[in-house]
Amino acid sequence: MKKLIPLCLLMVVFSVQYVNGQQLGDRYSERNARFSMSMPWAWQAVDFNQKYLMITGPEDAGITPNMGFGDEDHSGAVSEYLDAALSFFPLIFSEFSLLSRSSFKTDAGVTGECITQLCTMGTIRVRQKMYVFPDRRGTTAMVITGTAPATVGERYDGIFDASVRTFNWTR
16 A cells, blocks of 8 residues: 555556557567556656656646556455555545545456546545556565556546556466
């Protein structure tokens, strides 16, 4: 949980194919975490000196929409991980509200859960979609968080879903 906080806060700062009606671009492969997924078209992988690169899009409503990655040791069910996160989020994010929670399955058959939330980080109101998947050994929770401005965040839901739907473990 402690590793998740800096990742969420950092996300506020910052070959074309069609999948489910959303335009996707280059494939991002993370060798250290052994996964890959397609980025939204015209987005790029940027190094913010974190464990993993961050995928950023063009500025919108004063915020750079982005997708960040984090992992934590967790050997329980994904639902237990999200339950713990959801009990913690109202303590660290002001004006936190959970909009939805559901299961999520990638095209490669990787199964996890997804939440959509609104919150204020500092003075910035954002909408986030957080996807959590267990690794193949069931010892780590991989968290992918898409962040967009709250005022236009709904239009990014499909973009984040289409991109994460291409997520797969590479080993």
